Amino acid sequence: MAAIPSVKVAEVREFSRIERIGTHSHIRGLGLDDALEPREVSQGMVGQLTARRASGVVLEMIREGKIAGRAVLIAGQPGTGKTAIAMGMAQALGDNTPFTSMAGSEIYSLEMSKTEALTQAFRKSIGVRIKEETEIIEGEVVEVQIDRPATGTGAKVGKLTLKTTDMETVYDLGNKMIESLIKEKAQAGDVITIDKATGKISKLGRSFTRARDYDATGPQTRFVQCPEGELQKRKEVTHTVTLHEIDVINSRTQGFLALFSGDTGEIKSEVRDQINSKVAEWREEGKAEIVPGVLFIDEVHMLDMECFSFLNRALEDDMAPVLIMATNRGITKIRGTKYRCEEEDAEMQEDALLVLTRLSMETSLRYAIQLITVANLIARKRKAMEIAVEDIKKAYSLFLDETRSTQYLKDIQDEFMFNEEDEQQSEVAMETA
Amino acid sequence: MDIEKTQQFLIQTETAAQEILITKDELVALDFRRQKTREAFRALKNDMIPGEKAWMSVGNMFVKTRTLKAQNLLEREMKELDKDISDLHNKLKEQVKMLRDLEGKPELKGFDLQPITKEADIIMKALSK
Numbered sequence: 121m122a123a124i125p126s127v128k129v130a131e132v133r134e135f136s137r138i139e140r141i142g143t144h145s146h147i148r149g150l151g152l153d154d155a156l157e158p159r160e161v162s163q164g165m166v167g168q169l170t171a172r173r174a175s176g177v178v179l180e181m182i183r184e185g186k187i188a189g190r191a192v193l194i195a196g197q198p199g200t201g202k203t204a205i206a207m208g209m210a211q212a213l214g215d216n217t218p219f220t221s222m223a224g225s226e227i228y229s230l231e232m233s234k235t236e237a238l239t240q241a242f243r244k245s246i247g248v249r250i251k252e253e254t255e256i257i258e259g260e261v262v263e264v265q266i267d268r269p270a271t272g273t274g275a276k277v278g279k280l281t282l283k284t285t286d287m288e289t290v291y292d293l294g295n296k297m298i299e300s301l302i303k304e305k306a307q308a309g310d311v312i313t314i315d316k317a318t319g320k321i322s323k324l325g326r327s328f329t330r331a332r333d334y335d336a337t338g339p340q341t342r343f344v345q346c347p348e349g350e351l352q353k354r355k356e357v358t359h360t361v362t363l364h365e366i367d368v369i370n371s372r373t374q375g376f377l378a379l380f381s382g383d384t385g386e387i388k389s390e391v392r393d394q395i396n397s398k399v400a401e402w403r404e405e406g407k408a409e410i411v412p413g414v415l416f417i418d419e420v421h422m423l424d425m426e427c428f429s430f431l432n433r434a435l436e437d438d439m440a441p442v443l444i445m446a447t448n449r450g451i452t453k454i455r456g457t458k459y460r461c462e463e464e465d466a467e468m469q470e471d472a473l474l475v476l477t478r479l480s481m482e483t484s485l486r487y488a489i490q491l492i493t494v495a496n497l498i499a500r501k502r503k504a505m506e507i508a509v510e511d512i513k514k515a516y517s518l519f520l521d522e523t524r525s526t527q528y529l530k531d532i533q534d535e536f537m538f539n540e541e542d543e544q545q546s547e548v549a550m551e552t553a
Numbered sequence: 554m555d556i557e558k559t560q561q562f563l564i565q566t567e568t569a570a571q572e573i574l575i576t577k578d579e580l581v582a583l584d585f586r587r588q589k590t591r592e593a594f595r596a597l598k599n600d601m602i603p604g605e606k607a608w609m610s611v612g613n614m615f616v617k618t619r620t621l622k623a624q625n626l627l628e629r630e631m632k633e634l635d636k637d638i639s640d641l642h643n644k645l646k647e648q649v650k651m652l653r654d655l656e657g658k659p660e661l662k663g664f665d666l667q668p669i670t671k672e673a674d675i676i677m678k679a680l681s682k
Binding site (some may be wrong): 249406409 | 584589592595642664677679
């Protein structure tokens with residue numbers, strides 16, 4: 121027999137199309153070097169050096185998991201490259217970190233409420249990493265021998281000889297396995313895989329060394345190399361799925377179809393709670409890892425007050441992604457401040473509004489929103505129709521925000537019991553008593 | 554200075570890679586033994602007459618033992634081999650981790666998780682449809 125030269129299976133490389141199919145399709149990364157310094161022109165990015173350096177730092181923090189649950193705001197004139205930087209970060213993070221990109225106006229839809237749309241966006245950016253492990257027997261079939269019992273009834277017995285380049289062995293077959301082999305039409309020369317746990321047989325192709333057995337083969341025939349190494353291997357595969365995908369799979373019987381049509385509808389909160397507890401259980405048992413990803417909201421000025429309060433709360437969750445927001449407006453009134461006042465049946469005076477906005481800049485948004493309610497009450501108490509600056513001032517003095525309350529507590533801590541400074545004195549007092 | 558550092562680096566990475574290749578070869582050898590032991594066990598089971606003695610090769614020696622004793626021996630050996638192979642797999646993971654660390658490549662995440670094959674199967678089936 122002539123020596124058959126060993127043929128190497130060619131590496132299949134995917135040729136990505138190098139065309140400009142979208143405004144940002146040419147961006148392949150942030151274009152930073154190893155010291156996180158931006159190069160002038162690199163990976164599709166040009167200029168904006170300081171912004172790119174800053175995003176590089178944020179990227180490293182994301183990779184190390186030190187920035188989950190925080191928000192980043194990118195602001196600038198239209199056309200300055202905010203979306204481009206976000207695209208660059210997405211490419212640089214790679215496939216394993218979930219990156220969801222959406223525009224602020226997308227959450228307004230007739231099919232879904234705003235909070236549902238935001239919740240879905242959040243859950244699309246949180247990944248769960250799981251691992252599956254199987255023992256498989258992979259080898260080239262040398263011989264399949266099936267003996268029918270002489271009596272006509274009774275189980276068939278068989279022997280299967282499998283080999284790899286390093287070893288060869290014989291397996292005794294039971295009835296079910298014989299049936300699977302016959303169903304798969306496994307013959308000598310085929311390379312097969314048997315899953316040890318399920319007993320499932322899959323044909324990988326035909327061995328190259330047996331390519332000359334027949335003069336003509338069907339169009340579906342694949343030729344593969346004879347497997348190397350052990351016959352019985354352990355295969356471990358990790359997958360990263362997003363919480364949203366798990367939600368959808370669980371919320372309907374044919375949930376996976378909904379993933380493609382996009383029409384997921386509202387997912388009940390019981391389903392979400394179930395999934396959260398299941399994932400938490402897996403985390404405890406060491407079976408899963410949470411991979412916080414990135415949620416990028418472009419045109420964030422389109423979001424209104426409700427959305428921002430929702431975002432505030434959602435970021436405090438223990439499984440929260442990094443939120444990157446981009447806008448081309450400067451400091452503006454948040455959409456809905458006017459409506460919020462109307463909803464609370466509160467009319468505000470112009471300068472009261474200004475004071476409130478300034479307050480929200482210095483303290484926090486939530487504090488400012490709560491103040492509206494309180495100020496409204498105060499205004500009503502003095503029988504006024506509109507909230508004036510003095511009402512806000514009064515509310516401000518009555519209810520402290522976080523910074524002020526911590527400061528206040530620090531100042532008067534010695535008046536409280538179990539204060540650290542007091543302890544030594546009281547210890548001495550106790551001993552002498 | 555640079556040449557020495559490069560040399561050191563090369564020595565380290567080559568040693569680490571060689572260790573990995575050695576472990577892989579050990580795995581193949583162990584699996585070979587496992588398959589042969591299993592074949593012997595099956596042959597004994599199929600052709601044995603309980604009570605009679607059978608010939609068994611232990612390394613270089615041929616030993617005639619009672620079939621039951623031979624079966625027990627083989628079973629114990631298979632269990633030991635399974636355990637050794639498991640340990641080697643873990644060792645291999647550590648060695649690959651070290652090599653990737655030396656080469657400056659990012660860590661392969663997720664391989665130290667406990668496996669959840671049943672649920673993972675369901676999820677991946679549902680997602681790939």
